Amino acid sequence: MNSWFAILAASTAVFSWKYFGHLVPRRFLDSKFLQKLAGFLTIALLAGLVGVQTFVGTNSKTSAPEVVFDARFAALILAAILLKLRAPFIVIVIAAAATAALLRLAF
């Protein structure tokens, strides 16, 4: 597949979810079930992405995926502490990047 074609097709596909969600008639939203579903899914998908981006690494020899506790995990713990202290969003993000970068520099 041509890479430009893949970019345009994938972008259209991603947009279709967004647009379709805005088109669904309002009466569907009065459903408690759908509201809960949307709320639960938001938590579940965001948390799942955090999990995959933090704990999934690549084995350096076999290049197979594996569970790792590395600099990203340390950065996430620091982020949790800063969130508990109600630090601003930007501080949390920069602190996490700095933690991971410094740990990688040190080891």
Next chain:
Amino acid sequence: MTTSAGKVSNVALSVGLATGVYGISFGALSVTAGFDIWQTIALSVLMFSGGSQFAFVAVGLADLTTAATSAWLVGVRNGFYALSLAPILETKGVRKILAAQLTIDESAAVSTSRETLAEQRKGFWLTGISVFVFWNLATVMGAFLGQQIGDPETFGLDAAAAAALFALVWPRIQKSAGAIIAGTAIVTSVLFSLVLPSGPPVLIGAFIAVVVGFLLNRGKGE
């Protein structure tokens, strides 16, 4: 009780700046994955959904069909954000198309964290526009940096991405049900990532976590 307390315009600006940091990492990752600068910019302008974009370039040129499918599946959550945003925004025509394109994690999170309807609308539009501007500027910067850096992990950009998403989910996991759903999603998504290509594991993990959420919620009637 959330980090998103305070003036909505300030929140929108800081969320935009924060995702900008994340956008640099996307730009750099995309270029280091072999996409050119124009393709990288096109992904940020047209796809405009961080999770989908990262999934797309993570699979990359090696298998473009899987890359596109993963991006599409990771983007499903935007449809659910749109469902809950539609009655708040009440848009029509071109504005609906704009609203749809700006329907992402951050704009939905800021909007739903506000109390009044006016603030919810303002939160959505200001955050959506702020993130769009900073995300795309950062993508360009990241793409040029990517040509110099080689490896974005040196600067901890991958950890910054995870922390940004974590900060977004944080207000929603302060109640035990939310925390259990999040914990289930993390464990299952990570485990499925060991056996499946990127994209589907997060969706399967989310499905299991949502089922757990409904089981917990049964009979509570809140």
